[in-house]
Amino acid sequence: ETGVTQTPRHLVMGMTNKKSLKCEQHLGHNAMYWYKQSAKKPLELMFVYNFKEQTENNSVPSRFSPECPNSSHLFLHLHTLQPEDSALYLCASSQVNRGMNTEAFFGQGTRLTVV
């Protein structure tokens, strides 16, 4: 398996459910990201964590709640989602050295369907 692992791979949830997406990186990176990928849309940056500290929240609705307990793990907690939140959610990690970034490695993604 590659360095960034996401679970589950597929998730179907109702609008009143609460679920969590998990991401784990085995690359020793210090930055982790959540992206949303919808059909015919760019990869939308949602959250950025550098050294476990959240540095970016791109106007994401509060029904998405990230958690980064350590530099290897990243969660996305979901509650009361809407059908338009159905998408592929991609986690990525990278190594930041003195402000210079390296390539982002992506996980396989979680295909989320909200019914």
Place this chain on the structure above:
Amino acid sequence: GENVEQHPSTLSVQEGDSAVIKCTYSDSASNYFPWYKQELGKRPQLIIDIRSNVGEKKDQRIAVTLNKTAKHFSLHITETQPEDSAVYFCAAENTGNQFYFGTGTSLTVIP
């Protein structure tokens, strides 16, 4: 924040021809520009990148050019092959370590 635009959204070429994808960005502080290839059902993977202190970089059939003054960069694929068919994303990374992606180009190489 950064705004990255990418053109064209779809591109079809004959096998052996060249393909060019162009991107522009808005944040002059962006200093790292990777290109990702995403095959159907798979994760995006880096194919080439360029930093702001370099104008051009080449890796076999793939090359990227950067014009910092005009804030645009391009991906060039020569001698295209059917396995080059995929969606290609450009990205710009600013000093805040935030990657912003273009809308993607769906490339089809016709055998």
